[in-house]
Amino acid sequence: MATFSEVLQSAYQSKPDQVIITLQQAGFPDRPITYKDLLEGANGYAQTLAQQGIQPGEVVILILQHGVDLVFAFWGAVFHGAIPAIMPYLTEKLLPERYRHDLEALISVTQPAAIVTYPDFETEVRPALKPGDSVRTLILSDSIEASGVPDFTQFAGLQRDPEDIVLLQHSSGTTGLQKGVALSHQAVFHQLENLGVALELSPQDVVVSWLPLYHDMGLIAGFIMPILTGIHLVLLSPFDWVKAPQRLFQAVSQYKGTLVWLPNFAYYFCAQKIRERHMKGVDLSSWRAVINCSEPVRDDGHQIFVEKFSPYGFSENALAVSYAMAENVFAVTQTRIGEPLYIEDINREILQTRKFALPASNSNASVRMVSCGKPVPNVSVKIVDLNGNALKDRRVGEVAVQSNCMLNEYYHRPDATKETLLPDGYFLTGDYGYKVGEELFITGRKKDLIIVGGKNVYPMDIEQLAMEVDGVHPGRVSVFGIFDEEKGTEDVILVAEVDTQDEAERQRISDQIRAVVTRGSAIALRHVYLVNPGWMVKTSSGKNSRYANRERYLKEINGK
Amino acid sequence: MSQAMITILAQKIAQIILKEPNRTIQADEALISSGLIDSFSLVDLALLVEDEFGVVVDDTELNPDSFDTLEQLAALIQSKQ
Numbered sequence: 001m002a003t004f005s006e007v008l009q010s011a012y013q014s015k016p017d018q019v020i021i022t023l024q025q026a027g028f029p030d031r032p033i034t035y036k037d038l039l040e041g042a043n044g045y046a047q048t049l050a051q052q053g054i055q056p057g058e059v060v061i062l063i064l065q066h067g068v069d070l071v072f073a074f075w076g077a078v079f080h081g082a083i084p085a086i087m088p089y090l091t092e093k094l095l096p097e098r099y100r101h102d103l104e105a106l107i108s109v110t111q112p113a114a115i116v117t118y119p120d121f122e123t124e125v126r127p128a129l130k131p132g133d134s135v136r137t138l139i140l141s142d143s144i145e146a147s148g149v150p151d152f153t154q155f156a157g158l159q160r161d162p163e164d165i166v167l168l169q170h171s172s173g174t175t176g177l178q179k180g181v182a183l184s185h186q187a188v189f190h191q192l193e194n195l196g197v198a199l200e201l202s203p204q205d206v207v208v209s210w211l212p213l214y215h216d217m218g219l220i221a222g223f224i225m226p227i228l229t230g231i232h233l234v235l236l237s238p239f240d241w242v243k244a245p246q247r248l249f250q251a252v253s254q255y256k257g258t259l260v261w262l263p264n265f266a267y268y269f270c271a272q273k274i275r276e277r278h279m280k281g282v283d284l285s286s287w288r289a290v291i292n293c294s295e296p297v298r299d300d301g302h303q304i305f306v307e308k309f310s311p312y313g314f315s316e317n318a319l320a321v322s323y324a325m326a327e328n329v330f331a332v333t334q335t336r337i338g339e340p341l342y343i344e345d346i347n348r349e350i351l352q353t354r355k356f357a358l359p360a361s362n363s364n365a366s367v368r369m370v371s372c373g374k375p376v377p378n379v380s381v382k383i384v385d386l387n388g389n390a391l392k393d394r395r396v397g398e399v400a401v402q403s404n405c406m407l408n409e410y411y412h413r414p415d416a417t418k419e420t421l422l423p424d425g426y427f428l429t430g431d432y433g434y435k436v437g438e439e440l441f442i443t444g445r446k447k448d449l450i451i452v453g454g455k456n457v458y459p460m461d462i463e464q465l466a467m468e469v470d471g472v473h474p475g476r477v478s479v480f481g482i483f484d485e486e487k488g489t490e491d492v493i494l495v496a497e498v499d500t501q502d503e504a505e506r507q508r509i510s511d512q513i514r515a516v517v518t519r520g521s522a523i524a525l526r527h528v529y530l531v532n533p534g535w536m537v538k539t540s541s542g543k544n545s546r547y548a549n550r551e552r553y554l555k556e557i558n559g560k
Numbered sequence: 561m562s563q564a565m566i567t568i569l570a571q572k573i574a575q576i577i578l579k580e581p582n583r584t585i586q587a588d589e590a591l592i593s594s595g596l597i598d599s600f601s602l603v604d605l606a607l608l609v610e611d612e613f614g615v616v617v618d619d620t621e622l623n624p625d626s627f628d629t630l631e632q633l634a635a636l637i638q639s640k641q
Contacts, residue, residue, distance in 0.1 A: 026620045092624065093594075093599075242599045242602070243599070243602050243606075244619035245603065269600070522595070
């Protein structure tokens with residue numbers, strides 16, 4: 001069993017001139033990066049970390065935009081034997097104070113020794129640092145040692161053990177940033193082997209990705225996997241893609257891309273926003289698989305995608321699905337590439353009331369389910385009830401996973417780690433689903449988590465923000481997700497109790513809630529619904545019952 | 561001309577992008593840097609301009625350095641007509 005550093009040292013020595021990454025940035029020529037470029041660029045960062053006294057095994061937070069600095073900084077940290085964790089960059093929408101609040105939350109739990117960022121960003125980061133906290137140095141991207149031929153005897157990363165933690169992966173928001181998934185070299189390599197078999201990966205594959213690197217899908221499938229397995233990666237920026245989704249298709253055509261991972265909303269987004277003129281000369285026939293991952297999968301999104309892109313050589317059999325999570329490094333299941341998806345219509349009422357997935361006889365009252373495929377090799381999935389007992393086929397329960405590629409722990413969070421493990425070592429995912437044979441279907445979520453465009457949103461983070469608005473009762477705000485059929489992802493709805501009956505005042509509160517949430521979380525609320533005191537449904541223990549509030553909201557809205 | 565263009569843009573943005581048809585947008589109100597038009601809607605803005613005015617806004621222009629207000633957007637459109 002190897003480590004990241006050993007594998008890349010070997011690639012550097014055996015195939016230095018192989019282009020491993022092609023970096024695309026709107027308005028600039030494509031930039032090919034060979035293994036030689038990658039290791040020599042990363043070497044500068046590794047040397048800088050060493051000079052700054054960062055010890056192997058210490059965490060280094062990377063706050064850099066999607067681009068070559070981030071690529072080199074990540075691998076530089078690995079070569080130094082430090083543990084990189086990528087923090088999302090500040091966007092235009094987000095208030096700098098709120099960003100610093102999130103950064104402080106991350107620092108308090110993760111205890112990083114260093115932060116790497118741009119000189120321009122130093123003023124944003126500095127105020128988040130407190131005397132006596134763990135951060136000993138702020139490293140600026142313009143003071144990095146020049147890239148150069150690496151002296152492998154100096155790479156502390158080569159002294160790491162396969163069981164050691166190699167990276168941390170967080171989801172967004174205050175809550176997500178306080179729960180870092182710690183992964184070992186060994187776990188990642190196991191995942192890559194398992195996934196490689198499931199995808200029938202070959203050196204001829206080309207991965208094209210626009211996914212952010214602070215998310216497991218982008219970090220593993222769209223970054224680490226291709227780089228460690230020698231597969232060409234064409235890397236686009238998420239900021240470029242969202243303004244011009246056609247760039248993905250143009251890149252696939254230009255570089256003969258074979259594998260792309262997309263969250264469910266992206267199927268709708270691409271099909272709706274791309275025009276014929278964007279697709280001139282685009283040939284998608286190289287595409288082996290477009291893998292739907294990280295959001296609930298919808299067949300109608302697949303259908304509009306096929307309709308839109310089959311004239312350009314996209315084959316319906318390239319539609320694929322995976323169920324994945326950072327705690328398993330990445331893929332838990334994967335559909336068979338090149339084969340039609342397993343889709344079934346389930347009786348909606350029996351599913352909801354009896355938690356049983358009965359194939360429907362009447363399509364009007366059914367819900368269409370798309371299988372996420374079978375577990376990849378060395379991963380087992382079972383469906384369990386509240387007591388952790390395994391359920392039979394078609395019974396809906398919580399999805400539990402065991403594998404040879406599980407997380408080491410939630411970093412510095414033994415409480416959270418313990419909470420999610422069954423006595424037999426299975427990890428409780430917080431997702432509900434059912435099995436038919438080995439096929440896994442996901443039906444919902446136990447946690448109140450909302451997934452917007454593939455990004456995890458914790459309702460309590462948003463509720464906390466809204467409570468800051470004058471006129472809103474603390475503890476009397478409820479946030480939940482509602483599926484948006486047109487966009488193929490969830491919309492975020494906020495309900496708040498207010499005392500005033502004055503229309504103008506209510507409008508002011510509503511506008512302020514929108515503003516504070518947008519600037520505090522970068523989430524745009526679909527609807528702010530103000531209600532009178534006493535509306536909110538609470539659980540017997542006085543906790544916010546988001547589920548019940550959502551039901552009540554839907555009833556009132558649909559009744560109008 | 562410019563004023564008429566700003567009026568049309570304000571209406572269409574409120575209706576199609578913000579989905580709040582009654583929302584008024586000032587000619588000098590920040591659209592992008594304020595987060596009013598979020599990143600997922602920038603492409604809608606480009607398509608809206610293309611449909612209304614027959615002008616293509618390049619995706620590299622969809623940022624507050626190129627335009628941030630209706631006035632600036634109208635000027636950008638006029639420079640392309």
